[in-house]
Amino acid sequence: MNDVNQDVAQSFTWTLREYGAGQQQRRTLKVPAGGGIVGRSDEADLCIPVTAISKRHAKLWAENGILCVEDLGSTNGTHHNGIRVQTARLHEGDLIQFANAVFRVGQVEESRNDGTLQEGLIPWAQTLLTFEKLLSERAVIPHFQPIVTMDRQSTSGYEVLARSNLPELQNPAKMFHVAERLGQNAALSELMREEAARLLCEAQHFDAVVYVNTHPDEFGTDRLTTSLENLAAAFPMLKFMIEIHEGAVTELAEMRKLQSTIRSLGMQLSYDDFGAGQGRLMELVEVPPDVLKFDMQLIRDIDQASACRIDLLRSLVRIAKDAGSITLAEGVETEAEHEVCVDLGFELGQGFLYGRPSPAPPSMPSAN
Structure with missing residues (x-):
């Protein structure tokens, strides 16, 4: 047997x-x-x-x-x-x-x-060890993508994007996948903001606004408030635009509190990826951001869109402006998309058409 x-x-x-x-x-x-x-x-x-x-x-x-x-x-x-x-x-x-x-x-x-x-799970273990190295050795490499005025006469700011040279964690999707498993989303987000600010100060680039992201896990926490206070104290010469993902904007009271904190620190507020989810028009009207970034899915192939879609986008741009927000079109890749965005009234643009993310601080020469 x-x-x-x-x-x-x-x-x-x-x-x-x-x-x-x-x-x-x-x-x-x-x-x-x-x-x-x-x-x-x-x-x-x-x-x-x-x-x-x-x-x-x-x-x-x-x-x-x-x-x-x-x-x-x-x-x-x-x-x-x-x-x-x-x-x-x-x-x-x-x-x-x-x-x-x-x-x-x-x-x-x-x-x-x-x-x-x-x-x-040896491959996964190696990935986690690499993530520990990423945090302990501050091995992130912030990339900077230009944000331009729609007349292309000036670069008004740069968005900081997460990157690293560590093989298992080269792009933000991989980084935040591991961070999610370890409960380290906030730590990774903080590290990226701090390293980007350090690089900008070393390059003595103080003119343009630097757009820094927050993770939805940080929204409504004391940790985010402390992080922003530390950022303002350590880098008072920089102009920060704090980006909040559209999906994290859920409670008006929390948004008002965060907006008040951001403004008291001499920073500005941006809603990122507007239109990717529910649109959140109530939050837009009640707590208008300084800049409203329209999600790239709304912009992609807009030159080929139906009249109804274009009219809808035109209405959203008008509502945002009436609320006092500056409108920004994300993901602009072609001249045709750019021309439609200009016609719709967008004031700022971001996308490969204007410049690709670069690891060099923006005051230094870099190839797009």
Whole structure:
């Protein structure tokens, strides 16, 4: 009987599939044939680099065709189908939770292994170590994209965009994906603002307005207020435009409070990506920003748009201006788009037509 069970066990591979919330990437972990240690340490057989997981959190092994788990005295425990356990026998479809990391137990036939399974999360662990380096060594490389007047006579400002030279974290999507998993969105956002300001001061570029982004997680927090106060105190010679994503503008009371804080610090307020979501016309009218940035999806191919779409955009531009906001068209890439935006009454423009993001501070020569 044991021989038969052993043959069955060897015909299948036990797997753990991430069962996280939101948009985080699901990964399927292959449990080593001989079992192994689960933990956040790189020395673990299945490395899950989550802070709440202990270095040696639990042990997995197969016994008579059944996957078994034993907690190794972890700080935050091991749970089987929602119940904290010391040991448990796992079946296909069960949920196993190490601290706050949840996985669904599965099996695949060895012959069907298509190479997508991972022996632990070593690639992910390396990415997390790289992110720690990004923060500790301040290894971000802010890029600056020009914002121009629609007559193209002057550059009124530059938006700071997140970049780095670290292979796993070269673009903002990758950076903030990792930051989301680690709860470090605010820290990454703060770092990008501070490094951009430092570079601008070193280049002695004090004329144009510098547009710096905030993360939605920062909205309505004391941490954002403190961060902006520190930014104003450390770089009083710079002109900051604080960008709030349209999707984060949800409560009028919080927006009024933030606007008051920003103005008291000698900064200005911008709503970013207007029109990407609900439009938020109430917030626009009740708490008008200094600059309203229209999302690139509204601008893309506007020269080929229907008369109804153009009339709608013209109305939104007029409402924004009547509220006292300067209007900015994002994502302008062609001369035809530019001409329509001028006709619609946009005052500022941003996009590849006017200049690509560059790592050099704007007062220094750089190729677009």
